Amino acid sequence: MTRTVFEKPDAVALVAEVFRELGYEGASMSSITARTKLSKGSLYHFFPGGKEQMAAEIMAHIDAWFVTEVFRPLEEDDPRAAILGMWETTDTYFRSGRRVCLIGAFALDETRDRFPSAIQNYFLRWIEALAGALTRAGLAAAEARVLAEEAVVGIQGALTLARALGDDAIFGRTLARLKERLGAAVE
Template sequence: MKTVYERADIVPLLAEVFREFGYEGTSLSRITERTGMGKGSLYHFFPGGKEEMAAAVLADVDAWFEHAIYQPLRKGDAREAIAAMWVNVDEYFRSGGRICLVGAFALDETRARFSAAIGDYFLRWIDALRSALMRAGCPREEAQLFAEEAVAGIQGALVLSRALDDKRLFIRSLKALAKRLEAAMQ
């Protein structure tokens, strides 16, 4: 087990616990078991308990997406940014083997607790992708629809590939979505 010196060291460990059990199914005993940290250490870094831990995990996910997905889509070469999005999404979600924690939180009772962070994550993704599509020549209304379809398709492919235990389904879905967006930019 890695020695933990800072709060940021714990966040990736917490993320995997929340991914495995969801917010409601994640207890402090599961967190201590999976992270190897005692309750005192956890409360030292997260005095607000499980809710603060989940908020830190969501902020960490958000920061990754902001840097790797949203910013390039907003500011970079549109076609290159969209192509990079597919690669980064595949890597981040481990070709469909890793659930979307934000999406999982959106589906259970946690949604109300973290609704602002959850909604913002999806809206910013759609907005950034719409922006790139428009810069690539797609009319605004179509760009909005394609961006919504792409984000929904990614999320649906994650759920389906996990449900069927078939990573190839996720990979095929990403390729199909990429082709659809490529055609929209012609």
């Protein structure tokens, strides 16, 4: 009998992709075991709290990744360069729109009511980090906030349309448009 041994960080990442593809309700334990190759025993060993704990830890993992890779870099010295880096990181993370935003997807149905603050904070911090960079690049606080909100709205909307249309180009087009608009505002 062959056995495959997993480590928890790998389990989190594997299960995350299943939730991302199927949504919280759509991701049944059997679909999770089938797609990740982790047995139920392994899953409940790592996540005694079941699906709810899996989703909570996945969201915490995503949040930590964005703090390190997106939000904190936006606080660095050169705000213009930081914002340019954000477009690159965002395009890579969402695989040019082929990967959806798990937290955005959770927000749309009543899964939101299970994790309201995690969902709210993720988007709030993104908007605040970007608005902060725009402010340090010279924009008035109010204008920075409006533009940051427009950017995060555009990213989410483009992810929805990319999947709805099966269009691999719309996400890149949207990022390019937002990049130009924010770039022009801080020139």
